[in-house]
Amino acid sequence: MRDTFRVHMGWLHSWVGFLAGLVLTCVFATGTLSVFDKEITQWMQPEVSLDKPPAPTAVALQRAAETMVAEQEKDLFAFITLPSHRDPVIRVLHYDGHEFIGPVLDPVDGHRFPARQTAGGQFFFDFHYALRNGPVLGCTIVTLLGVCLLLTVGSGIAIQIKAMWPDLILFRPFGARPRAWLDAHLVTGVLFLPFLIMITYTGTVIRARDILPPHPFLPAQQAAVPVPAPATPPAKGNTPAPTSRTGPMPPPLGPLISRAQEIMHAERCELIIFSKDQIRIFRNDDASLFLTRDLVTFSRTDGHFISSLIQKGAAVRTVELLHGLHYARFSSPLLSWLYFLSGMACTVLMGSGLVLFLMKRRKTSGQMILFQTAEGLTIGVLVGLPLAIAGLLWANRLLPAPMPDRMHAEIQVFFALWMLSTLHGLVCAFKNTASSCWRTQLTGLAFVALGLPVVDVLTHSYGWRHDATRYYTLDALIILMGLVALIIARKLHRHAS
Known part of the structure; x- marks a missing residue:
């Protein structure tokens, strides 16, 4: 009876985990980047000088109000955000259907920064929040996938609870490929399980309140x-x-x-x-x-x-806590970095699960169209998405600042690279050359990621004089991603030879 239960749980964990994981890996990756959405926006607008957030002056507030009225005259529902520790400028924003964008003003004298048009970190938040499919369809899909993830986590605990501790203490990152991937999957799953459950549950509950009909036991508006x-x-x-x-x-x-x-x-x-x-x-x-x-x-x-x-009230405070835990809008850098690292670990957890699913079935199903499709899509998720993110940052630096409709051009570069990567993965998988596709795309990702700081310098976009720490940090993370891609590509090349 117990073995039958574990078999059923194993089937649920594998298939639901893989099908939902193809999208959830992207949701977690972009959600992790959204922890620093304001900082990414600042990196993508190097023309905006950054300093400690001063109290906005009367002159600056008056110009912000005038700018807001001018935006409203264009039939845009504009509003003002005041300086904060994470974003020390005044912004007059409106929602364009995906992101909040608009002019950036100096909080001292109210002059408008000549900032390039970009979606910034809001692009990643929108993708994480609604897959860029709107607050109804997109949010519904993400919420249902959150329920699938909770089922996958529960079934994973059921099938691994007995072997979890021995596998944890025998972590072998440089062992044979299946063993190393399984260890990475188990270790990230065990160490970050509380965070995974918390972030998935809070995100699902928050969005479920919007897509489910009202219930008398749910707290109403305050x-x-x-x-x-x-x-x-x-x-x-x-x-x-x-x-x-x-x-x-x-x-x-x-x-x-x-x-x-x-x-x-x-x-x-x-x-x-x-x-x-x-x-x-x-x-x-x-x-x-x-x-x-x-x-x-x-x-x-x-x-x-x-x-x-x-x-007021306990119910309302509970909802506020759920929102606060999920959105992570802390002013504390330590908490933000803990969320970021935990989100990256959960992304690795799901990515390694996708790889394990393919490894387990390669010998028996490697020639089947469904398996080849699954491998092509996995290449698009695990390599294509990081490649598209790096390409978006390249486009931010290379596209002319005064270019009309520049923000949408950046986003088109992102989706074009992602689509090309996925199509290349599918074609290679159908031709039974998926292994060479993994190596080629990982090498390309390493080149694009490691070349981004050079592009910064050559385009004179680097914010050396404003807040170099923010620029150093994002470039360092991109370089780290490039090095990881290069190491994996070299290991795959040695294995193939």
């Missing part, structure tokens, strides 16, 4: 907790500004921000959203593990206080 209006409005003495078809010009934002901080007992505010007759100022969401959406609403006409919304 109710507004009224706060007494100030005796004198913060904008006292200001006459209403001229109106446009999108609403009046906002009153000075500085006093409103100060008043919002006072009402919410917040050290800093981060987001300002404008409707036709209201201004909503939100608390920053990187102060703790709880991702809050406390806000204060003012009149857009004269700046008088209207209401506040403060999260």
